[in-house]
Amino acid sequence: MQQYQNSVANTATGLPLVAATVQVNTYPGGAPATIYSDNGITPIPGGTLTTDSNGRFSFYAADGHYQIVVSGSGITTQTINDVILVDILPADLPTALPSSAGKLWNDGGVISSS
Template sequence: MQKFINSIAAGSGSPVAGASVQVNVYPGGTPATIYSDNGVTVTANPLTTDSNGAFSFYAADGHYQLVISGANIQTQTINDILLVDHLPSDLPTTLPASAGVIWNNGGTLSIS
């Protein structure tokens, strides 16, 4: 699972609030399952950018496509965004019982 964070800005650099961001599986274009946290809570797809033009989601490792649309903007498609969790798969994902053990704390390396 990996978090993707980005924002949408107009050519002038001002943020684009309220834009729609559809996250699709690439190739294929079918809507992807996305999450608001590290793989627990499914969130709406498409997303809507906030007042700063920002958006974020979590998704399983893989290739994705973003389709960005909205009022007064030209629809844009960004293909083949690769999300990869760079943490070793054998790291524990829960707090280890003993001190000094490295673990995967929601995508961040932590030491117990």
């Protein structure tokens, strides 16, 4: 599960686009993606969210390819194709507890320090 965060602004004024609709779809395909407001616990229905008072939005989703469509009243719809979310943990990071304190270890996708 990865977090994606971004913001949108009016290109002419630089002001944030407040309450813009953000649709997250699978890519390719364009079907609504399964996204969450937190790390895989609370789903966001229909893969749709809105920007906050600063034009920001964020969501969590499984590793994969996504399409993000931003639209709303007075907004020219913008589509961003092939947004890639990928786990950046190295495949060879050990999953066993380290032998000494202060070393990183991978606890099923979560990096911790012992």
